Amino acid sequence: MKIALAFMALLVAIPARGESDAMVRVDFSNPGLYPAQWTLVIHPDGSGHFHAEGGNKPDDQDAMISPAKVDRDVNLSGDFVNHVFSVAHESRILHGKCESHLKVAFQGWKKISYSGPDGVGGCEFNYSTDKDIQELGDSLVAVGSTLIEGARLELLLQHDPLGLDKAIQYVVEASDDGRLQQICAIRDILERLQDDPHVLERVRKRARMLLARAGS
Template sequence: MTHVTTLFLLAFVFQVSPAALASPTPPTVTFTFDRPQVQTTHYEITLGEDGKGVYRARNQQGIDTEAPIAVSPQNLEHIWAEAKATDGFRKVQCETHLKNMAQTGKKALTWTGSSDTGSCSYNYSDDKEIQKVTSIFQGIALTMETGQRLAYLHRFDRLGLDAEITSLGNSVKTGWALEIQNIEPTLRKIIEDVSLMDRVRTKAEALLNNGK
């Protein structure tokens, strides 16, 4: 190899940007919810195609929380199928055409790829698939919010645990609360705390077993 050729190759290597050498950013889908009137005024759930993601929330006191989550293949399939069918939520009318709908919170679905994004925002949607995706994300959020309340009650108000865990059980049965495995650490602590009422520990164990 000649001296000139060597210099040419070195020049080429140093001209390649770090971004070009980096792996493409995996795509994600994010659901965002905002409603100042409720205790959890803001939350967002971001998921990758592998079903792993993160839940972030802020309450009325301005306290931020963040926790990793994982979603079952069945629910993940619904979410990503809709993202792909609508070209990253760009080819769908998310907001209803109906007038005077009650305000149930500002919602947004966002798809983010390595070089572009797509999104739609809505209060209420007539689209059945958007409704399904919304209910999945809201079901995950309900589980995470309840998990936070259970952790708080376990520390500061143990007598309140029975009613809260009973309510969660009812929400799971009706399909309102989803992906219970994401609060397994909290349920596990309740199960292992022999100072709690047996019925509370039994309900926590049943929830955990049904979530697997």
């Protein structure tokens, strides 16, 4: 009886371990942005890691405080992560069928890779005619942008608190129109801003509003 129970427990544990071993990796590059390239690794439980660096700051951003490098662990929402894995596991991505080869405006190269016990593969594209893949790429770029903006808020809090007013207003507007997604990924800095009596009250108010959207 004990042997049978142990065997059943092992069968239950195998798929759970297999799922935890799965991973989606996104590599993004656009020399017109700063930082110019980043990598986001996502696991099925929503945990992951983000690293961004490289490139030259555009002339119109020289006066802005911007992070030259971002390197941190991240946590994303369950619904978002489930969608990422669902689309990334599609055979078109696994077999490298993403790029449209159409002459469209450059949006940045996005390489989406999936690895897991049930498959390995990936593809790179600027623009895809597959709606699901293109929307996935846009969403992942929006998450990367959110993490970079979060790092900029941290720098402003330390070096230019008055600059937070304009910066957090941008975060609010960009989260409204989808340019920034997964605000929950920058919850730490938003919590610091809402609780800091030394920053403008409207900055604290906007931080509270963003946290409410993030499910805080």
